[in-house]
Every structure is written in C-alpha cells, then in structure tokens.
Amino acid sequence: MTSMLDVSRLTISFGDLRVLDGLSFAVAHGECLAIIGPNGSGKTVLLRALIGALPYEGTIQWAADARVGYVPQKLDIERDLPLTGMDLLRARAHVAGAPRIEISRALAMVRLGVDVADRPIGTLSGGSFQRLLLALAFLGRPNVLLFDEPTAGIDQPGEELLYETIHRWQRDSGLTLLLVSHELSVVRRYATRVLCLGRARICLGPPSEILTPQVLEGVYGAPMNYHFHQ
DSSP, X not given: OOEEEEEEEEEEEETTEEEEEEEEEEEETTOEEEEEOSTXXXXXXXXXXXXXXXXOEEEEEEOTTOOEEEEOSSOSSXXXXXXXXXXXXXXXXXXXXXXXXXXXHHHHHTTOXXXXXXXXXXXXXXXXXXXXXXXXXXXXXXXXXXXXXXXXXXXXXXXXXXXXXXXXXXXXXXXXXXXXXXXXXXXHHHOSEEEEEOSSOEEEEOHHXXXXXXXXXXXXXXXXXXXXXX
C-alpha cells in the first residue's frame, strides 16, 4: 500500500521542553493508526503538528490527494456564546467551499438531527456536541480523519455508537484514520497499527504486539495488565 502520510525525524519543542524527538513513521492509505501513551507524551501535540498548527523540525509529507479533517478534544470557544450548531456548520462549509447540501450529508453521517444541530451549542449534550464536531470535520469530504479522543465526555452507550460509526466510515469509504484514544479495548478492536508514545520509549506495531503488559509497562512506566473480552 502507498503512504498517505510520511513523518521523518519529527521534533517538537516548547522552550527547553522537547515533547517529541526524532519521531518517524508512515501511515498507509485506508489504515487506522491508533496513538496511545501517558498524559504529556505528545499525542495531541503530534496531531496539531500534522495539521500545521504547531512549528516543528523534521518532515511531514502528506500524499498529493490527502484531504484532512480534524476532530479536536474540544472546540476552543465558550459554550455559552449565542451560536447554534448550524451556525458553525454554515461557517465551516463557507471556509471549505462546500455547498449547503453537504451540511445535510454530514449530519446524516453522524446521525445528528437538524433539529438538534439548530440548538444553541451550550444546550447540547456531550454526545451531541461531539457529533457536531465530527460533522464539522466531514465538511469538504476529507479522506483522512484525525481524531483526538473523540468520545471524551460521552457516556458508554454513546461511546460505543460513535466508535461503530467511525469504523463504518472507514470500512465503507476507505478513510485513513489517526486516532488518539485511552480506550485500549477500542484500539485492539479497530486499529491496524498502534503508535505508543512514551517518555522513555516509543513503539510501533500491530495491536497484538503493542498491547501486551510488558510493552505497556515499559511505555507507561507502571505495571499494567490488559484483558481482551470477545
């Protein structure tokens, strides 16, 4: 498979603090790469560098046909602003040059009703707001999606439904996914490979090789056990 993304010797620093140091990896078209690691290991920093939101040293090379969508952990706006979800979707469609019909398509893909999207964002539940963020990412028809803990603040049934929706998109459309998650059971179920960022150790490989007590203990720096239930 050809690469959708090639990263070579990526280094990111904030003053004297070096968060990532010489990181190299590639992501194939249609792959699901899960990114895991302890807090402060650089997972969100990596995604932000990939979309050009942070300065870095090294090389980030996207495929010529890459159209990237990004779903952050949270939207950096006050939830009490007098804005509706539809206001945000229309603004995003304008920036992406997408026709208005794409808004309806994006809402249908995330199973969010127009009546819900038309409410003030401060009144939306955690699950509905996260689906709104997904709909925003889908405007412009990306073929690459970067998810930074997409189920943060969502209850267990909503979390399972959201991951199933993401998996369906990948299966049906051949999307390339880069997914930051602390849910190791989700990583085991859906990821084709796992990039594990640790303060002293970085690992890359299939879930069966990375999600072992020995590897996880080396990365997280504490004894860990992992049980996979069919």
